[in-house]
Amino acid sequence: MVGGPTQHAKVSFIGLPAVGKTSIVTLLSDNKVVENYQQTIGLNFGFLSVGDYEVSLFDIAGQDRFQFLWRGLTRGSKVIFIVTDSTRINLLKTKEIVQKYANVPGTTFKIIANKQDLPGALNPKEVEDFLGLKTYGMVAIDLKRKLAMSKILREAIEENILKESNN
Numbered sequence: 001m002v003g004g005p006t007q008h009a010k011v012s013f014i015g016l017p018a019v020g021k022t023s024i025v026t027l028l029s030d031n032k033v034v035e036n037y038q039q040t041i042g043l044n045f046g047f048l049s050v051g052d053y054e055v056s057l058f059d060i061a062g063q064d065r066f067q068f069l070w071r072g073l074t075r076g077s078k079v080i081f082i083v084t085d086s087t088r089i090n091l092l093k094t095k096e097i098v099q100k101y102a103n104v105p106g107t108t109f110k111i112i113a114n115k116q117d118l119p120g121a122l123n124p125k126e127v128e129d130f131l132g133l134k135t136y137g138m139v140a141i142d143l144k145r146k147l148a149m150s151k152i153l154r155e156a157i158e159e160n161i162l163k164e165s166n167n
């Protein structure tokens, strides 16, 4: 067999409601576009095989009443993506999420600046400067972005594994 053995990886998505977490997971997992907003209740799962990794995607509800679940549900994640819709108002609240959650040893944190197609969206560089974490632009309702999103995911997992094996 070519390549290394298949490894399992858990990756989680957190962020405020309606920023596009379920859309990203659906894009990766089902090759589909989420057209109508349907609030996620608690937790939704996706799955993706990328490179040598079998990745479980944890899509975690963003509403205030679900935030008490975030820490427990994300436990053991190699990567946590914090998703923003790239608006100013959302970024202010996302900064609080970064301060509160982006400090788990062993987990790699990245930002997705989603909804780059909307007028007035802050670009990934602006989002990165404000939040202080590596940021990738995304349009989760564009099927053509699936490959780019899979690549972001794979590189983040590889970065995490490399860092952990150096510790």
Ligand SMILES: Nc1nc2c(ncn2[C@@H]2O[C@H](COP(=O)(O)OP(=O)(O)O)[C@@H](O)[C@H]2O)c(=O)[nH]1
Residues within 6 Å of the ligand: 016, 017, 018, 019, 020, 021, 022, 023, 024, 034, 035, 036, 037, 038, 039, 040, 062, 114, 115, 116, 117, 118, 138, 139, 140, 141, 142
């Ligand atoms: N214009 C635009 N709409 C998006 C994008 N990503 C998601 N949406 C829409 O935003 C709404 C909320 O998306 P959803 O994935 O359910 O958000 P979640 O609450 O974070 O899981 C849905 O109506 C999606 O169709 C995007 O990149 N651009």
Ligand SMILES: [Mg+2]
Residues within 6 Å of the ligand: 018, 021, 022, 023, 038, 039, 040, 059, 060, 061
């Ligand atoms: Mg959702």
